[in-house]
Amino acid sequence: MALDNVSLNKFLKISRKNLPQRISLIKRDAREALRKEKKVEDKDGGDFYTAFWGDAKQYVLEGLDLKLAVAARVSAHASKKKLYPILCKEFLRWFGSEFDASDYNSRNKIDKVFGKCVSLCDDGAIRVHGLLAWKDPSGKAFIIYPYFDKDMKLGSNTARLARWAMSNALPDHQIENMIVLDVIRGNAFDNDNAPLIGDEENTLSDQYTRMMREWQNQKRLLRSI
Numbered sequence: 001m002a003l004d005n006v007s008l009n010k011f012l013k014i015s016r017k018n019l020p021q022r023i024s025l026i027k028r029d030a031r032e033a034l035r036k037e038k039k040v041e042d043k044d045g046g047d048f049y050t051a052f053w054g055d056a057k058q059y060v061l062e063g064l065d066l067k068l069a070v071a072a073r074v075s076a077h078a079s080k081k082k083l084y085p086i087l088c089k090e091f092l093r094w095f096g097s098e099f100d101a102s103d104y105n106s107r108n109k110i111d112k113v114f115g116k117c118v119s120l121c122d123d124g125a126i127r128v129h130g131l132l133a134w135k136d137p138s139g140k141a142f143i144i145y146p147y148f149d150k151d152m153k154l155g156s157n158t159a160r161l162a163r164w165a166m167s168n169a170l171p172d173h174q175i176e177n178m179i180v181l182d183v184i185r186g187n188a189f190d191n192d193n194a195p196l197i198g199d200e201e202n203t204l205s206d207q208y209t210r211m212m213r214e215w216q217n218q219k220r221l222l223r224s225i
Contacts, residue, residue, distance in 0.1 A: 003026065004215070012162060030218035053148075055070065056132070083184065094181065114127070121208045127169075128145065131144060132146070144181050
C-alpha cells in the first residue's frame, strides 16, 4: 500500500536508507500510487515473507512443525531456498530461548490486534498489523511485531521507535508486553533493551512528515511528465 497508508515495516525500511536510496524508494512508491486507481494490500514485509510468518504463528499457537512447513515452502518455491531456512533457524532459536514450544495449548491467541498511528502526519497513517499475540495462563500478554529486512539489521534505536508506534496504534495493550523481532537475525527488542526515552513521537513525526512531503513532490513531478 502507498506511503499515505504505509505498514510500519515498510516505513522503517525506507526511513533507514541513505538519502539517495530513500528518494529512489519514495519515487518508486509515488509512481506505483499514480498507476493504481485502487490500492492493494501491502503485506507487512512483502509477500515473500508473509507465508513464513503465517507458519511461524501457527507454530507458536497451534504446534505446527515449522521445519516441515518451511521445507514444503522451499520445495514449492525455489526463490525461498536461501532465506526461509535462515528465518526458520533464527526464529526457532529465539523462541526456544524464551518459551516452551511444546506448551502451545496453554497460549490463548489474542484476536484483532492491529491499528494505525494517525497523529504523526496530517496526510498519512502508519499501520501496525500482522502481529503474533497471545496470553499465557497467568494472563500476561505477548505482542510481537515482525521486522523483515535481509540487508539492514534492526538496532535498539529503531526498535524503540517501532515499539512506540505499536503502543500508539494499540492503546488497549501495555507497551511492556510489546516486542519487535528482527526475524531473520533472531534478535528481539523489548522494554529491557529498547526502552522509550521520550522523543519517539517527535522523531517519527519528523521522519514521516519529510517522507510524505517528498512523496507528494514526486507525485507532482511524475504527473507533469
